[in-house]
Amino acid sequence: MDILTEKYEALCDKLRTLGSVAVAFSGGVDSTLLLAAARAALADRCAAVTVRSAFFPAREARDAEDLCAALGAERIALDADVLAVPGVADNPPERCYLCKRAVMGMVLDAARARGLAAVVEGSNLDDDPAERPGARALRELGIRSPLREARLTKAEIRALSRRLGLPTADKPAMACLATRFPTGAALTPEGLRRVEAAEEALDAAVPSLTQRRVRVHGDLARIEASPAQLALVAEHAAALDAALRALGFSRVTLDLGGYRMGSMNR
Secondary structure: OOHHHHHHHHHHHHHHHHOOEEEEOOOOHHHHHHHHHHHHHHOOOEEEEEEEOOOOOHHHHHHHHHHHHHHOOEEEEEEOOHHHOOOHHHOOOOHHHHHHHHHHHHHHHHHHHOOOOEEEOOOOOOOOHHHOOHHHHHHHHOOEOHHHHOOOOHHHHHHHHHHHOOOOOOOOOOOOHHHHOOOOOOOOHHHHHHHHHHHHHHHHHOOOOOOEEEEEEOOEEEEEEOHHHHHHHHHOHHHHHHHHHHOOOOEEEEOOOOOOOOHHHO
């Protein structure tokens, strides 16, 4: 038995011991593997819970719905007014904790209403709790992280996803739209929609990007892309400048340092 098979079986065993689960499901690489494993281990004793909010791109919500259908999983869709959660719209350093606590509380309530024994989510072994304030909310609420418990890394999750034929195997990592703004910059529905539209424009202009973000500094848009693809983005500079200026940005820049996770926290 190879290490991937061993870890996948350990993951399924951990899910079976829970009896029944609600999977906090975003449609990303991690939560899709987790949902596929839950379906394999528990059959109909699992459901996928997707929480739609101003922080969650509409396209991602549609993809999550399609993935649920492809995996044959029960889908529970919730709507959260995250900007109404006390403190969240001010975007303080603990924003992620405040938001995660509220959103995962909704998932817990949905699980209890369906009679599901536990809530699980997709953190993996590479996720550093020190860089993810929301991890504290997971601990406080008793949310389980089976991928992490099975000691699966991101690379192994992608490899298992390929082995299982999951369409998310090579999907770029996604983070909530609030991460596009500096800590302390107020979050508004208009600002979140604008950055979502900016990233859609970037995807339309350069569809082959493997990783990208549009970071917002007031009226300046700073594009991040994988270092190897910076030249590709630069080839479309004129079109991107026009598209993002049409959204209300007065300046559009390309970050020569490339994409960096959590760059707004540095």
